[in-house]
Amino acid sequence: MTRPRILVVGAGFAGVECVRRLERKLAPDEADVTLVTPFAYQLYLPLLPQVASGVLTPQSIAVSLRRSKRYRTRIIPGGAIGVDLKAKVCVIRTITDQIVNEPYDYIVLAPGSITRTFDIPGLTDNAFGMKTLAEAAYIRDHVISQLDLADASQDPAERAARLQFVVVGGGYAGTETAACLQKLTHAAVKRYPRIDPALIKWHLIDIAPKLMPELGDKLGRSAQKILARRGIDVSLGVSIEKAGPEEVTFTDGRVVPTRTLIWTAGVVASPLIATLGAETIRGRLAVTAEMTLPGQDGVFALGDSAAVPDLAQGDDAICPPTAQHAMRQGPQVADNIIATLRGRPLQPYRHKDLGLVVDLGGTDAVAKPLGIELHGLPAQFAARGYHWAALRTNVAKVRVATNWTLNAIAGDDFVRTGFQARRPAKLKDFEYTDAYLSPEQVRAQVEGTGREQL
Numbered sequence: 159m160t161r162p163r164i165l166v167v168g169a170g171f172a173g174v175e176c177v178r179r180l181e182r183k184l185a186p187d188e189a190d191v192t193l194v195t196p197f198a199y200q201l202y203l204p205l206l207p208q209v210a211s212g213v214l215t216p217q218s219i220a221v222s223l224r225r226s227k228r229y230r231t232r233i234i235p236g237g238a239i240g241v242d243l244k245a246k247v248c249v250i251r252t253i254t255d256q257i258v259n260e261p262y263d264y265i266v267l268a269p270g271s272i273t274r275t276f277d278i279p280g281l282t283d284n285a286f287g288m289k290t291l292a293e294a295a296y297i298r299d300h301v302i303s304q305l306d307l308a309d310a311s312q313d314p315a316e317r318a319a320r321l322q323f324v325v326v327g328g329g330y331a332g333t334e335t336a337a338c339l340q341k342l343t344h345a346a347v348k349r350y351p352r353i354d355p356a357l358i359k360w361h362l363i364d365i366a367p368k369l370m371p372e373l374g375d376k377l378g379r380s381a382q383k384i385l386a387r388r389g390i391d392v393s394l395g396v397s398i399e400k401a402g403p404e405e406v407t408f409t410d411g412r413v414v415p416t417r418t419l420i421w422t423a424g425v426v427a428s429p430l431i432a433t434l435g436a437e438t439i440r441g442r443l444a445v446t447a448e449m450t451l452p453g454q455d456g457v458f459a460l461g462d463s464a465a466v467p468d469l470a471q472g473d474d475a476i477c478p479p480t481a482q483h484a485m486r487q488g489p490q491v492a493d494n495i496i497a498t499l500r501g502r503p504l505q506p507y508r509h510k511d512l513g514l515v516v517d518l519g520g521t522d523a524v525a526k527p528l529g530i531e532l533h534g535l536p537a538q539f540a541a542r543g544y545h546w547a548a549l550r551t552n553v554a555k556v557r558v559a560t561n562w563t564l565n566a567i568a569g570d571d572f573v574r575t576g577f578q579a580r581r582p583a584k585l586k587d588f589e590y591t592d593a594y595l596s597p598e599q600v601r602a603q604v605e606g607t608g609r610e611q612l
């Protein structure tokens with residue numbers, strides 16, 4: 159008898175936690191586990207702004223998928239570009255651009271989310287995102303290169319434009335990004351005697367009336383005060399009307415000359431979800447509390463790409479797209495697959511939100527763990543302690559702790575690596591959003607070419 163085939167799509171918080179639990183709890187002859195992922199690591203996204211600001215090296219938050227011999231899952235290096243639920247086949251584009259059909263008995267959809275964009279002229283061509291390791295590393299080099307170019311320029315207008323930076327999105331990702339990068343430029347400018355520090359301007363804008371509303375009014379105001387003290391100009395109720403390569407127009411009419419627009423205004427589910435042709439809630443796959451797809455046998459979805467009912471909140475609430483939920487849903491899906499294999503009942507997912515921690519760089523932070531409002535050093539301890547504990551491996555923990563210590567003792571460093579210079583590097587280039595097939599193309603691929611396998 160052939161073993162059931164479990165295919166997990168995506169090696170993020172949700173996918174990796176699911177795979178590790180399957181490896182631990184299933185005997186090797188009970189099922190074959192396969193993971194599809196374009197990268198050989200699990201990315202600890204909440205620390206991405208600290209990679210962008212150079213406090214952490216990229217490797218320290220990229221946890222290898224192959225650290226242990228016990229990891230017996232077969233890994234396909236590539237991205238899923240479509241799923242045919244009826245035929246139970248996932249279509250994959252490998253990293254060498256080969257298209258393969260991967261049949262499964264159980265599929266776990268955990269491809270996460272992509273940056274949410276709007277129909278704003280010039281946005282996808284001119285904005286950077288903050289969602290991948292490559293983007294964070296690129297932004298760091300880009301910001302330092304703006305200082306280098308401003309320093310060398312003899313043109314006062316160009317100089318001023320290169321020293322203005324715009325971040326859109328007042329959620330935790332955008333706020334942390336603006337705060338960490340401002341700290342970097344503030345420290346770096348001391349090494350550029352030809353640059354007037356007053357010319358460096360960071361703008362953080364959001365269409366919402368409050369920064370990080372999840373934190374509550376008091377902490378939101380506290381974060382805003384910290385940013386104002388650092389000279390970051392926060393504009394609420396404002397968005398972008400137009401984005402060009404050398405200037406950005408705000409909806410309140412201001413035109414800001416800049417070469418740096420960082421867009422972090424929310425996320426939407428991976429485009430893979432649309433290839434299923436199944437019901438969605440605000441783009442996320444509509445699943446049950448057990449994280450199964452109604453009416454489909456053997457389909458599970460979780461993390462940012464799924465609308466998992468939030469039973470702790472009640473009513474029609476769905477879990478917010480956070481790592482906190484994704485990393486807990488992973489093991490629960492694994493348990494539910496095992497329960498299915500062993501003919502036992504499935505369990506619903508339930509988790510009460512633990513709160514939020516926001517690291518604004520240095521000793522600045524705000525946090526609301528378990529409803530307790532913190533700011534300053536206690537908040538920073540909570541923020542870094544939480545992230546440190548949540549890192550998957552001891553190697554990652556040591557790397558991150560060492561980087562933090564080094565940064566606290568030796569300060570920031572301003573090396574521009576230049577590895578990615580001259581590469582197209584805007585939003586549309588990093589997130590491969592045009593790689594996906596339509597449901598019809600998926601069907602044609604599955605029916606037309608037979609069962610090609612790796």
Ligand SMILES: Cc1cc2nc3c(=O)[nH]c(=O)nc-3n(C[C@H](O)[C@H](O)[C@H](O)COP(=O)(O)OP(=O)(O)OC[C@H]3O[C@@H](n4cnc5c(N)ncnc54)[C@H](O)[C@@H]3O)c2cc1C
Nearest residue numbers: 168170171172203204237238270461462479480481482484
């Ligand atoms: C800057 C930033 C800061 C954040 N801070 C926090 C925080 O402080 N606290 C918190 O709880 N959450 C935070 N989040 C949100 C959190 O990171 C996400 O909610 C979480 O990563 C979702 O987990 P996931 O497994 O669903 O997706 P991800 O972790 O994004 O993983 C998805 C994986 O799937 C892969 N993938 C994508 N498409 C495909 C495909 N087609 N085929 C195969 N693989 C694919 C991706 O490469 C990735 O490895 C932050 C996010 C960002 C961007």
